[in-house]
Amino acid sequence: xxxxxxxxxxxxxxxxxxxxxxxxxxxxxxxxxxxxxxxxxxxxxxxxxxxxxxxxxxxxxxxxxxxxxxxxxxxxxxxxxxxxxxxxxxxxxxxxxxxxxxxxxxxxxxxxxxxxxxxxxxxxxxxxxxxxxxxxxxxxxxxxxxxxxxxxxxxxxxxxxxxxxxxxxxxxxxxxxxxxxxxxxxxxxxxxxxxxxxxxxxxxxxxxxxxxxxxxxxxxxxxxxxxxxxxxxxxxxxxxxxxxxxxxxxxxxxxxxxxxxxxxxxxxxxxxxxxxxxxxxxxxxxxxxxxxxxxxxxxxxxxxxxxxxxxxxxxxxxxxxxxxxxxxxxxxxxxxxxxxxxxxxxxxxxxxxxxxxxxxxxxxxxxxxxxxxxxxxxxxxxxxxxxxxxxxxxxxxxxxxxxxxxxxxxxxxxxxxxxxxxxxxxxxxxxxxxxxxxxxxxxxxxxxxxxxxxxxxxxxxxxxxxxxxxxxxxxxxxxxxxxxxxxxxxxxxxxxxxxxxxxxxxxxxxxxxxxxxxxxxxxxxxxxxxxxxxxxxxxxxxxxxxxxxxxxxxxxxxxxxxxxxxxxxxxxxxxxxxxxxxxxxxxxxxxxxxxxxxxxxxxxxxxxxxxxxxxxxxxxxxxxxxxxxxxxxxxxxxxxxxxxxxxxxxxxxxxxxxxxx
Ligand SMILES: Nc1nc2c(ncn2[C@@H]2O[C@H](COP(=O)(O)OP(=O)(O)OP(=O)(O)O)[C@@H](O)[C@H]2O)c(=O)[nH]1
Numbered sequence: 001x002x003x004x005x006x007x008x009x010x011x012x013x014x015x016x017x018x019x020x021x022x023x024x025x026x027x028x029x030x031x032x033x034x035x036x037x038x039x040x041x042x043x044x045x046x047x048x049x050x051x052x053x054x055x056x057x058x059x060x061x062x063x064x065x066x067x068x069x070x071x072x073x074x075x076x077x078x079x080x081x082x083x084x085x086x087x088x089x090x091x092x093x094x095x096x097x098x099x100x101x102x103x104x105x106x107x108x109x110x111x112x113x114x115x116x117x118x119x120x121x122x123x124x125x126x127x128x129x130x131x132x133x134x135x136x137x138x139x140x141x142x143x144x145x146x147x148x149x150x151x152x153x154x155x156x157x158x159x160x161x162x163x164x165x166x167x168x169x170x171x172x173x174x175x176x177x178x179x180x181x182x183x184x185x186x187x188x189x190x191x192x193x194x195x196x197x198x199x200x201x202x203x204x205x206x207x208x209x210x211x212x213x214x215x216x217x218x219x220x221x222x223x224x225x226x227x228x229x230x231x232x233x234x235x236x237x238x239x240x241x242x243x244x245x246x247x248x249x250x251x252x253x254x255x256x257x258x259x260x261x262x263x264x265x266x267x268x269x270x271x272x273x274x275x276x277x278x279x280x281x282x283x284x285x286x287x288x289x290x291x292x293x294x295x296x297x298x299x300x301x302x303x304x305x306x307x308x309x310x311x312x313x314x315x316x317x318x319x320x321x322x323x324x325x326x327x328x329x330x331x332x333x334x335x336x337x338x339x340x341x342x343x344x345x346x347x348x349x350x351x352x353x354x355x356x357x358x359x360x361x362x363x364x365x366x367x368x369x370x371x372x373x374x375x376x377x378x379x380x381x382x383x384x385x386x387x388x389x390x391x392x393x394x395x396x397x398x399x400x401x402x403x404x405x406x407x408x409x410x411x412x413x414x415x416x417x418x419x420x421x422x423x424x425x426x427x428x429x430x431x432x433x434x435x436x437x438x439x440x441x442x443x444x445x446x447x448x449x450x451x452x453x454x455x456x457x458x459x460x461x462x463x464x465x466x467x468x469x470x471x472x473x474x475x476x477x478x479x480x481x482x483x484x485x486x487x488x489x490x491x492x493x494x495x496x497x498x499x500x501x502x503x504x505x506x507x508x509x510x511x512x513x514x515x516x517x518x519x520x521x522x523x524x525x526x527x528x529x530x531x532x533x534x535x536x537x538x539x540x541x542x543x544x545x546x547x548x549x550x551x552x553x554x555x556x557x558x559x560x561x562x563x564x565x566x567x568x569x570x571x572x573x574x575x576x577x578x579x580x581x582x583x584x585x586x587x588x589x590x591x592x593x594x595x596x597x598x599x600x601x602x603x604x605x606x607x608x609x610x611x612x613x614x615x616x617x618x619x620x621x622x623x624x625x626x627x628x629x630x631x632x633x634x635x636x637x638x639x640x641x642x643x644x645x646x647x648x649x650x651x652x653x654x655x656x657x658x659x660x661x
Contacts, residue, residue, distance in 0.1 A: 048090060048122075050304045056122050057298070060131045062312040063241050069135040071178045072160035073170035077190040081160060081222035081231075082119070082136045088229060089121035089132070091300060118268065118314065119301040125236050132235065133314050156184035156239030158231065159212070163189045163197035163219075167205040168475065168534060175210055184239050187212045188231065193221035244311025249340040250274035252282070253347050255314070257329035259381035263294070264322025265329050268314070272347070274337075275310045276317065285346040286333040294320025326381050355387050355403030356468065356539075357410050357518055358447045360428040360561065361417075362399030369398050372425060376400060379416055386413060391448065393561040396426060396655060401448055407518050428659055430518045434565055435466040435542055449563040452549040454600070465547050467567075468514040469540040471496065474525070476533035478504050483528040491516035492567065511540055515566065550604070552578050553596040554586075554650070561655065575604035583607040585654035 048056075070078040087094040121132040135154065157178050161167055178185060187206050191197055203214035218234065220227045251273040260266050269276075276282075280293045297305040298315040309315045323329060332349025363372040380386055387403035404410035410430055417425065436444045436453065438461050446452060453462055472493070476484055478500075485508070488495070493512035500506060512521075517537065525533050550571055552562040562582075566574060575597030582595050586609060593609040 053122065053298075053300060053304055054306050056129050057120075057131055057306065058308075060122075060129050062244060062246075062310070064128060064130045065133070065241050065312045066130060066156075066235055066239050067133040067135075067154045067242055067314065068156045068158065068235055068239050069137050069154045070160050071137075071157045071171075071174045071183075071185070073162070073165070073168035073174070076160050076162040076165070076168075076171070077222045078136055078160060081158070081188075081190065081220070081228070082134060084222050084225055084228045085134060085231065086119060086121060086301065087225075088232065089123045091119065091121045118299050120298045120314070121300075123232050123236075125233060130236055131313070132232070154183060154239075155242060156186065156235070158188045158235075159185045159206075159210070160188045160190050161202055161206060162191045163199050163202045164191050164194045166198065166202045167209050170534075170536060172209060173536060173538075179210075185210070185212065186231070186234050186238055187214075187217040189217050189219045190222050192219045193224050193226060242312040244271065244273050246273075246275045246310045248273040248311070249343050250276055250280070250282075250335070250337045251344050251347070252276060252317075252335040254329060254331060254333045254335065256331060257326055259326055260318075263318045264324050265319075265326050267317045267323075267329055268299075269309070269317050269335075270314045271309050271311050273311050273344075275308050277308050278320075281338040282319075282335045283338045283341060284328075284330075284333055284335050285341075286330045286349075287328060289328060290338055291319040291323065292321075294318040294322070326384060331384075353385060353405050355385070355405060355447075356432060356514060357404045357407055357430045358401060358433070359404075359410060359414075359430050360391050360393070360396075360399055360401045360448075362393065362396040362426045362561070364424040364426060366397045368424065373400070375417055376402070379413065383413065385409070395559050395650070396561045399426075403447060407522070426655055426659055428561060429564075431564065432468055432514045432518060434547060436462055437464040437466070439463045446565075449549055449565050450560060452565050454549065464544055466542040467545040467547055469511055469543050470514050470517060470537040471540045472510050472512060472517065472535060472537040474506075474508045474510065474533055474535050476506060476508075476529045478506050480529040480532065481506055481508075484508060484525065484533065487521070487524050487528060488512065491519075491521055492569070513543075513545070513567070514539075548599045550575055550578075551598055552582060553594075553598055554582075555594055556596075562658070571599055571604055579605045579607040582654075582658055583609060585657045586650055587654075 070081060072078050083092070086092045118133065118135050121134060123130045123132050159171070159175060159178070161171055175185075187210075189199060189202055189206075192199055199219060203217055206212045206217065207214055218227065218230045220231065222228065250271070253270045253272055254267055255270055256268040257265050258268075276293060276296055278293050278295055281290060282293060283290050295305055295318045296307075296309045296315055297303050298309075298313070303316055306315065309317075330349070332347075334344070334346035336344040361372070361376070363369050376388060380388065385405050386409075389401045391399050391401045393399060402410075402413070404413060407430060414427055431447070431449065433445050433447045434452070436446060438444070440461070444451075453459055472488075474484060474488075484506075485495070488508070488510045491512055493510035493516070496509040496511055498506065498508050522535060525535060546568040547565055548568055548571060549563060549565050552559045562578070564574070578597045579595045586593060586595070588609055588611065591611050595607045595609070596603050597605045
């Protein structure tokens, strides 16, 4: 699973639009936090009492605040190192690998960070207390928006590299992102306890790739705690403090929000100027709505209430009465106190990333529609990057079309839906958006095959069809080179460059359609490299393409939930696969069933299911009343699970099996 996830990383060019930070010293520190009501409780508890924490924080001037994050490739040890730092500062009690900041079930199970997490710490250095603010960011680039927001928010970062793996694709990608935002970087080499750790080579790579002096690198084992104490003094000495004036009118920036069933929407905020207390009246620049502050506090790692949050600090805010809808909390919004609107200049917000991978989800039993809707809405409260639209399929009934930032994002959401809500759902394979340029000048982006222009007349109106391309970066051992090139070429890839990272590690860059990438490209790559390849990608552009809509027909009736927009070159292969696979899952009927795959009126592939006669009741003796009744009831129950496509009755499970990967 871990290898699979490693392959499943993705890079998207999501640029934060927060163009504040004219100088590094003035850079806003905007870490992100995330909690769900049920998973909020971190396992470990702080050593310090809340009043002790508040008293100490109150004494710390802004010059002794430090906001930083950890930049690393997937699995290089960010969450483990965060645990050690929290222990070292007495924020949590020592002992075991807790992954305190990985709060979601899916994060703990998969061992990946999905949401950026934040925690304040108090660290005594040379007799003075410092208020540190750490963000553990996700390594997977599907969650790139989280990462960039964390980077924008910090004054510096630990550049963490696993000494047994060296610099990897994500280290490079995340380094450039952090570097471009002017973060002060502190090189840290982790996992030096591993017998196959190659410290010298990793340091050399850090120098070659990032021009970071090996002399400055800190060699640690986050797992055993070896030398971790050397990190925080460097953070204090090298990372600049945030700036801000507590006596100015309040300028509060909304970094993140999540939903608590007890207190409504919780806001994670960074105070740029001024200070905030319970009872203050705030106004949002984005919505104009007014709120009264109910409580303010810090994440330590649980919420610890404070009487005041001051300029330079990052903390949480609840309103009273509470904010009920997460949509009201617009990430990147600025708030000030009522009456000061004219004196405060709002900060530029964040650019929201656009979804690029879409699936449709239907409840197995239509009676569960409302439950599925509730489940999805519950998850959306804490992940607003997912888009949702109602969808109706003739075969599968009412459902939803969901949009995600990437395939991992999609698969994580699906897992969370199943884990947290036990929903039994049918999910269609992922698709990507397509652009249609009409002759009359209209340009439309479609995310649902049902919107694809059909019929010769409509097609005559179309001037151009376009699909999204991505630039992929593949890193793998040299011995798999031939096989990897073969896979890329057969997925309509165009080679852009090939270089050797080390004597045996190849870095290959290919441009390819995103549609190919979401079509189990990772799976194919993984199986042909014994799981050794890593893959990263970023959006390239939209290109003109010969795309068509392939439809599955059952006795001439289209099965809408199965139709797909794809490149002409794939039509025969996919069409043949479809009819063969669908045939396997459809029971015989009283009449002949013809299954076809077609593009418009052109049939690409065909299979036939011979008729079958079975009259169960006829075989029973007339006096066998109770068995007869039982059979009729069973049939009635069974009918609930049936779907009709034209006159053909199909078991729900047939769709499930057909649409399963
Ligand atoms: N031997 C050894 N293992 C480590 C060390 N640090 C972390 N690990 C292990 O490496 C694996 C990944 O660690 P995480 O802390 O989850 O990595 P991460 O970078 O947070 O992962 P993502 O959040 O998914 O990007 C876990 O199994 C850790 O126990 C170390 O110093 N030595």
